Amino acid sequence: MPSDVEYSPVGEGLGMRDFWLYVWMRRVAAIAAHATGAGLTLVICLLSRPGTSLFSWHPVCMSLAYCLCLTEGILLFSAEGSPFCFKSRKCKVRLHWFFQALVLIAAATGLGFMVASKNVSELPHLVSWHSLLGTCTLAATALQAACGIAVVFPKLLRVSSSPSRLKLYHATCGLVVYLLATVTVMSAMFSDWFQATVKGVAWWALLLLPLFPALVVMNQITNAYLPRKKMTS
Template sequence: MRSDIEYSSVAVAEGLGMRDFWLYAWMRKAAVIAAHGIGVSLTIIISVLSRPGTSEWTTSTRLSYFSWHPLCMAFAYCLCLTEGILIFSSDLSLCCCKPRKYKVRLHWLCQILALMVATTGLGFIVASKNLSDSAHLATWHSRLGVCTLAASALQAACGVCVVFPKLLRLSMPPPRLKLYHVTCGLVVYLLATLTIMAAMFSDWYQAIIKGLAWWATFLMPVFPALVVMNQITKSYLPHKKISS
């Protein structure tokens, strides 16, 4: 049985000549490779800049809870969330030769890990603000972050419904549940991207990174978001329309 991505590739092949199709295929492979690389690179960059356990930024206490927050969020959303979605890409995914059941399990592992680490990161920033008597939800980054975490929890609930529709006695057909799950996942990823970009306007980040380096890291999250958006809209959503 063909996957959703294979249906999309066949449709593209029918509309293009073979030479154009192979160029298109290689461009897609290069884009997915770049998305993997940017996700890993951004996680490493933020981890190095945050220097977990240091107290240079949070002056109210020697043990800096704040420094763990960027590390947790980068690991959760730049790495786990990105890889959890790109698992289903046929263009040089890390497990492109594995059966779909294996990919689904690995997808679940990545998403559960992302949610757990993101919740831990939220705990660190709440503790840091409480120790320094700072206001909560005072910036766009913090507000977007809460929305992203709430959407992530809703996305996880949708995933449970997709996997266990009979156990939960849901009347909605599985294809429609999967469509809602995929669409919600796209919303979560876009929210996460906006939250990461908003974090780069914080005093902490701008005090460390300036000039062209700031612009480079600011634009880095955009490319994986475009790749993920293209994968979802071109591979999953059109196929759902055809099968309805």
């Protein structure tokens, strides 16, 4: 007879020993995603040598926005390996807003430095795949922020959709933003500046590095918002 108990299909059919192995693998993956985001940000900041030119601040701001703050703003909701796992849900939502605000500020600042650098050098705008992808990422980030405001203030904005549907839209938009940001960061590594700075095996390692936290983030969001089934006996 049907039961009212709901469960997530993730991990279905695992024995107790396999289940604990699965939990620990997820925990290690989450910790590694935090470390990868922070490490990639640090490496890009060091390679950019901020202060040497207007352009040097662009990769610094963008890596802080998307490799660090956006990653932490999403992964703080993870139950495994998050430094904020002891915080209440309400506190996590506030921290999420804080990180998202930092994303917007850092991204806008990075965009400003890039525009100023192009203008000073008298170079054309939006002529590379990286710049086009970056523009799409910034537009999606702004849309994501608007969606987040609608989730928090649905009555004030007179949004007709249900709260659960708004949260689903917000999470889906967040996943799109993160994947766009990942592709944009990877495309930056094909730029003349980056290829002149990093070569050989190190270049390949840095090119593939952003994929790992992207996989962890994608897994977290899809597991949290996949349709749940009802258990039957």
